[in-house]
Amino acid sequence: MDYEDFTPDSARRKRNQLVSDGFTIVPGVLGDPLLSELQSWSQDVFERVPVDPRYRYQGSDIHVYTPDRWQLMDREATHQHFSDPIVQKLLDQPEQKQACIDLGLEDVRSAGGGLILLSKPAFGPPLYWHQDFMNWNHPEAAAPWPTKIFLSYYMSDTTRENGCLRVIPGTHRRRIDLHDVLPNAHTPEIQAIDDLDHPIFADHPDSIDVPLNSGDLIIADARLLHAAWPNQTDQRRTLVLAWHDVFSFPQPPSWWEGEVPDVIRDFEPGGSFESTRTPSPYLPR
Numbered sequence: 001m002d003y004e005d006f007t008p009d010s011a012r013r014k015r016n017q018l019v020s021d022g023f024t025i026v027p028g029v030l031g032d033p034l035l036s037e038l039q040s041w042s043q044d045v046f047e048r049v050p051v052d053p054r055y056r057y058q059g060s061d062i063h064v065y066t067p068d069r070w071q072l073m074d075r076e077a078t079h080q081h082f083s084d085p086i087v088q089k090l091l092d093q094p095e096q097k098q099a100c101i102d103l104g105l106e107d108v109r110s111a112g113g114g115l116i117l118l119s120k121p122a123f124g125p126p127l128y129w130h131q132d133f134m135n136w137n138h139p140e141a142a143a144p145w146p147t148k149i150f151l152s153y154y155m156s157d158t159t160r161e162n163g164c165l166r167v168i169p170g171t172h173r174r175r176i177d178l179h180d181v182l183p184n185a186h187t188p189e190i191q192a193i194d195d196l197d198h199p200i201f202a203d204h205p206d207s208i209d210v211p212l213n214s215g216d217l218i219i220a221d222a223r224l225l226h227a228a229w230p231n232q233t234d235q236r237r238t239l240v241l242a243w244h245d246v247f248s249f250p251q252p253p254s255w256w257e258g259e260v261p262d263v264i265r266d267f268e269p270g271g272s273f274e275s276t277r278t279p280s281p282y283l284p285r
């Protein structure tokens with residue numbers, strides 16, 4: 001299916017999938033010329049930037065900001081943090097905006113004004129199971145709708161062979177045994193694990209592969225457990241990921257018909273909640 005064939009019915013199905021499974025795919029959102037531009041731009045970045053062994057499982061962790069955001073940040077550019085006008089182009093992409101509107105994603109805004117370049121080099125290792133949510137103490141963690149999502153595109157077609165994404169549907173709202181053995185995502189503790197037979201890399205009976213075509217939009221809830229297969233090819237496999245906030249917490253989506261948890265209905269803004277990557281009781285078994 002191409003993005004042009006997107007009907008209200010399939011939009012509704014995709015929105016339901018994002019809510020209940022924690023992710024959804026909108027095929028063919030990013031096209032040329034921006035797709036080609038991002039492909040060659042990211043390739044150039046990786047020719048300049050050495051792989052930091054700390055990020056061997058993610059492949060890289062390069063944060064690129066819009067020039068406006070960069071100016072506010074007032075920091076020295078490094079290989080890992082810099083700005084480029086292409087970021088604004090991606091964030092402003094009309095097809096992406098339309099896809100979000102069609103899905104009923106309201107108040108979508110860039111979290112941090114940047115994107116992250118994640119690249120599995122040729123024959124790169126797998127990425128461990130993890131979830132990226134950082135606000136588990138906050139009642140937001142109990143939201144039955146997404147509040148933090150990534151909007152991502154792979155720069156090449158992905159398959160199990162070159163390290164496609166894997167997800168365990170539903171784990172954004174439900175704790176499973178795997179949660180018990182996972183160190184927090186992207187911390188020195190998980191980065192230090194050297195054994196590829198460790199359970200953080202294991203296959204899981206409920207996991208599914210998410211092979212994508214370059215330019216397909218994948219939207220996922222930050223709370224979802226995901227991982228990636230190793231790259232067994234001699235070609236780099238790159239991902240452009242942009243974090244976004246969605247819906248104005250504590251307000252539910254305008255189309256929400258389900259229950260609103262008490263902790264959200266009674267929520268008073270102004271409290272302070274220490275940020276943490278460790279799931280709280282807001283993620284029930």
Ligand SMILES: O=C(O)CCC(=O)C(=O)O
Nearest residue numbers: 058118127132165228239
């Ligand atoms: O490499 C991928 O496909 C996913 C990357 C990811 O989830 C992360 O780095 O947090």
Ligand SMILES: [Fe+2]
Nearest residue numbers: 130131132226
């Ligand atoms: Fe992730």
